[in-house]
Amino acid sequence: MSDSVSERRLMAAVLVNKGVLKSPRLRGAVETVPREQFLFPGVFLDDGRTWRPVTAAGTDRDEWLKIVYSVDTLTTQLDGHLTADQAGEPVVGVPTSSSTDPATVVGMIEALDLAAAHRVLEIGTGTGYSTALMCHYLGEDNVTTVEVDARVAARADAALEAIGFSTWTVTGDGLLGHPYRAPYDRVIATCAVRRIPYAWVRQTRPGGIVLGTVGSWPWGTGLVKLAVRDDGTAEGAIVGRSSFMQARAQAVAPVAGDLRARTAHADSKRHALMSPLVLEEWMPAFLAQLAAPGAQFVRATDGDGSPLRYLFDPERESFAEFLADGESWTVRQGGPVALWDDVERSLVAWQDAGAPEIDSVRLRVTPASHRYWIDRAPSLRWEHRIT
Numbered sequence: 001m002s003d004s005v006s007e008r009r010l011m012a013a014v015l016v017n018k019g020v021l022k023s024p025r026l027r028g029a030v031e032t033v034p035r036e037q038f039l040f041p042g043v044f045l046d047d048g049r050t051w052r053p054v055t056a057a058g059t060d061r062d063e064w065l066k067i068v069y070s071v072d073t074l075t076t077q078l079d080g081h082l083t084a085d086q087a088g089e090p091v092v093g094v095p096t097s098s099s100t101d102p103a104t105v106v107g108m109i110e111a112l113d114l115a116a117a118h119r120v121l122e123i124g125t126g127t128g129y130s131t132a133l134m135c136h137y138l139g140e141d142n143v144t145t146v147e148v149d150a151r152v153a154a155r156a157d158a159a160l161e162a163i164g165f166s167t168w169t170v171t172g173d174g175l176l177g178h179p180y181r182a183p184y185d186r187v188i189a190t191c192a193v194r195r196i197p198y199a200w201v202r203q204t205r206p207g208g209i210v211l212g213t214v215g216s217w218p219w220g221t222g223l224v225k226l227a228v229r230d231d232g233t234a235e236g237a238i239v240g241r242s243s244f245m246q247a248r249a250q251a252v253a254p255v256a257g258d259l260r261a262r263t264a265h266a267d268s269k270r271h272a273l274m275s276p277l278v279l280e281e282w283m284p285a286f287l288a289q290l291a292a293p294g295a296q297f298v299r300a301t302d303g304d305g306s307p308l309r310y311l312f313d314p315e316r317e318s319f320a321e322f323l324a325d326g327e328s329w330t331v332r333q334g335g336p337v338a339l340w341d342d343v344e345r346s347l348v349a350w351q352d353a354g355a356p357e358i359d360s361v362r363l364r365v366t367p368a369s370h371r372y373w374i375d376r377a378p379s380l381r382w383e384h385r386i387t
């Protein structure tokens with residue numbers, strides 16, 4: 001445990017210099033918690049098209065510590081089961097568990113405005129590294145952490161035990177919170193959710209904070225910080241961009257297969273007022289998810305190589321298909337919801353309001369709805385009712 005002291009101090013100094021690590025108490029945690037303990041048996045490094053397995057046992061110590069303290073997200077599981085020790089060579093797969101980049105983890109813990117003896121519920125234990133930082137900060141009894149994957153939870157629990165924290169590591173669906181240890185002063189989620197589960201608000205004390213990432217696209221997602229009120233509602237703002245793997249129960253299967261069949265029957269066809277390529281940018285993508293929750297953005301090419309873009313909402317059987325026409329785009333829409341009409345209306349109003357950044361968006365959560373709005377643009381408000 002003592003052999004990575006200099007790497008930990010260096011990482012803490014890097015995080016201080018980045019302006020992310022501010023509180024001396026959290027700095028103490030970063031300098032004390034050995035991240036390598038949480039990366040056993042190894043990690044997958046991103047080689048572009050494939051993931052290269054690197055194990056602690058098979059790597060030179062200095063090289064291993066360089067990876068461990070690289071201030072990067074380190075993927076520890078692919079496709080819901082594969083770990084680095086099981087893969088002899090580079091593999092293709094989708095990350096399903098990781099140790100989030102320490103700058104993000106520390107930034108989020110700072111955003112919790114922790115005070116001694118606060119009780120925290122963490123959703124998405126992963127490796128347990130972020131759990132360990134909070135245990136060091138608050139004491140192990142004040143931290144409850146929920147992980148949906150039993151093997152991931154067991155590994156995290158063992159790592160936490162190994163460095164002296166017998167905390168509450170629970171295997172279960174974090175979307176339900178963990179009512180048995182409620183109320184909490186803080187809820188922090190390190191997986192993204194389509195909407196903040198009301199259970200998190202209900203299990204937080206009035207005056208407490210809920211912090212998590214909202215959205216379902218791989219980009220265009222926001223970190224929301226809500227203050228819980230006496231009346232059981234919660235209100236706050238999107239405090240910045242944030243990107244996390246989706247909570248498992250809410251992960252949506254990507255739309256694939258025969259796109260022609262999906263778009264065979266259009267109800268309307270018109271000139272698009274704006275290029276759909278704007279949805280490849282962060283804030284427009286965030287707005288699109290507010291205006292058309294459930295819609296997914298898909299890129300493809302036509303037989304002649306010309307670009308095609310789509311919005312699909314499989315649940316509501318609706319689509320918008322964009323066909324490039326020189327510099328402009330034609331949109332064909334089908335199904336009960338004219339997806340692009342809704343998205344385009346929001347994007348036009350957003351541009352007219354001076355294209356405010358993501359931190360201009362506010363959110364109010366009640367048991368029955370999520371209401372988003374931007375103060376300076378009265379037409380920019382979206383009500384998502386829980387039906």
Ligand SMILES: C[S@@+](CC[C@H](N)C(=O)[O-])C[C@H]1O[C@@H](n2cnc3c(N)ncnc32)[C@H](O)[C@@H]1O
Pocket residue numbers: 096097098099100105123124125126127128129130131146147148149152172173174175190191244245246247248249
């Ligand atoms: C990005 S990792 C967590 C990183 C972790 N906090 C750390 O610092 O190492 C996200 C984790 O959330 C877990 N997860 C996904 N959906 C979940 C759910 N519904 N409830 C609890 N955990 C979930 C995944 O299995 C994964 O381990």
